[in-house]
Amino acid sequence: xxxxYEQRGSEQHELDxxxxxxxxxxxxRTKRWSIIGALAAAVGAAAWFTIDxxxxxxxxxxxxxxxxxxxxxxxxxxxxxxxxxxxxxALQVLDESYAVVGHRIVTIGPHEGREQASAGSTCAxxxxxxxxx
Numbered sequence: 001x002x003x004x005y006e007q008r009g010s011e012q013h014e015l016d017x018x019x020x021x022x023x024x025x026x027x028x029r030t031k032r033w034s035i036i037g038a039l040a041a042a043v044g045a046a047a048w049f050t051i052d053x054x055x056x057x058x059x060x061x062x063x064x065x066x067x068x069x070x071x072x073x074x075x076x077x078x079x080x081x082x083x084x085x086x087x088x089x090a091l092q093v094l095d096e097s098y099a100v101v102g103h104r105i106v107t108i109g110p111h112e113g114r115e116q117a118s119a120g121s122t123c124a125x126x127x128x129x130x131x132x133x
Contacts, residue, residue: 058087065093073102084110 016022026034063076073093081087086109093102 057081058085060089079108081108086110 057080059080061078063078065076066074068074075091075093077089077091079087079089086107089106089108091102091104091106092100095101
């Protein structure tokens with residue numbers, strides 16, 4: 001039994017009505033522009049995140065500490081930030097088993113610190129967190 005073109009067409013028509021018409025494929029030109037657009041968006045997003053993270057960066061350095069008594073410790077640290085920015089630093093004093101025995105949150109406003117670098121972004125600070133004896 002041979003299937004004619006008309007029979008195949010009517011069978012395809014029934015299948016299309018039952019399951020929906022098959023999807024059209026994207027042309028090579030559309031695929032190419034879609035890939036170029038996605039790559040351009042990815043490069044733009046990467047540039048945006050890189051530039052955004054480069055500015056307003058906060059850096060810190062633990063300079064040293066001194067245990068004055070069982071209930072007092074002094075912490076020396078440096079903070080590098082933008083001149084006009086306000087930063088909050090959480091200082092913790094730990095015992096030999098690394099349990100927190102003292103904690104203090106220090107707010108560093110614009111242009112604070114005992115010393116300021118010529119660029120004006122680094123300040124050296126000293127703080128005495130509250131400790132439990």
